Amino acid sequence: ELKVEQNPLFLSMQEGKNYTIYCNYSTTSDRLYWYRQDPGKSLESLFVLLSNGAVKQEGRLMASLDTKARLSTLHITAAVHDLSATYFCAGPHNAGNMLTFGGGTRLMVKP
Amino acid sequence: DAGVTQSPTHLIKTRGQHVTLRCSPISGHKSVSWYQQVLGQGPQFIFQYYEKEERGRGNFPDRFSARQFPNYSSELNVNALLLGDSALYLCASSLLGTSGRGSVETQYFGPGTRLLVL
Numbered sequence: 001e002l003k004v005e006q007n008p009l010f011l012s013m014q015e016g017k018n019y020t021i022y023c024n025y026s027t028t029s030d031r032l033y034w035y036r037q038d039p040g041k042s043l044e045s046l047f048v049l050l051s052n053g054a055v056k057q058e059g060r061l062m063a064s065l066d067t068k069a070r071l072s073t074l075h076i077t078a079a080v081h082d083l084s085a086t087y088f089c090a091g092p093h094n095a096g097n098m099l100t101f102g103g104g105t106r107l108m109v110k111p
Numbered sequence: 112d113a114g115v116t117q118s119p120t121h122l123i124k125t126r127g128q129h130v131t132l133r134c135s136p137i138s139g140h141k142s143v144s145w146y147q148q149v150l151g152q153g154p155q156f157i158f159q160y161y162e163k164e165e166r167g168r169g170n171f172p173d174r175f176s177a178r179q180f181p182n183y184s185s186e187l188n189v190n191a192l193l194l195g196d197s198a199l200y201l202c203a204s205s206l207l208g209t210s211g212r213g214s215v216e217t218q219y220f221g222p223g224t225r226l227l228v229l
Contacts, residue, residue: 004153035220042201042220042221044220088153090153093167097217100156101146102153103153
């Protein structure tokens with residue numbers, strides 16, 4: 001059964017700084033998902049990474065996948081306050097698109 | 112277009128009671144999944160249904176059950192509620208759901224039902 005671990009669990013950063021969130025998973029997986037959750041809200045899909053070496057970018061967020069290392073990263077460039085949220089990575093629970101989530105990284109961007 | 116809708120938004124129950132949560136998927140989506148998110152943790156997979164059939168089950172006790180209706184909406188039922196069942200229950204829909212290895216469809220999540228068990 002897939003296990004997903006994220007670090008750090010909590011990240012406080014200044015606006016304008018760069019940082020990376022790491023997502024390690026335990027068994028071979030051909031895809032990895034990133035979601036965002038604002039306080040008291042539901043989950044918003046950010047990225048689906050489908051192959052080794054996949055890189056996707058949206059605004060100040062860039063996600064990558066290394067299936068050999070069983071590692072995905074979410075890189076934040078020049079953070080702004082609006083990026084404050086909890087970010088989750090998730091892998092397939094089994095064949096299909098049921099998901100096993102990591103514990104989340106709570107990001108706070110301070111002015 | 113309407114997204115995934117869930118009802119009720121909030122619910123307070125006492126230990127031992129029963130609860131039914133409801134979910135309507137995005138129009139055209141045939142698969143519904145349920146997740147439990149305890150405060151401060153990531154969501155945990157409970158069930159997935161596709162075309163009224165259970166396609167997957169997470170590590171939850173038999174007190175948890177679900178079903179999917181011909182219009183693809185779904186209910187999650189929890190019997191004999193425990194304090195530890197207090198959580199945000201999320202429903203997600205996708206077009207096909209489990210369709211073998213390589214199914215990469217994104218799941219779209221509803222706003223959730225926040226359940227408090229006293």
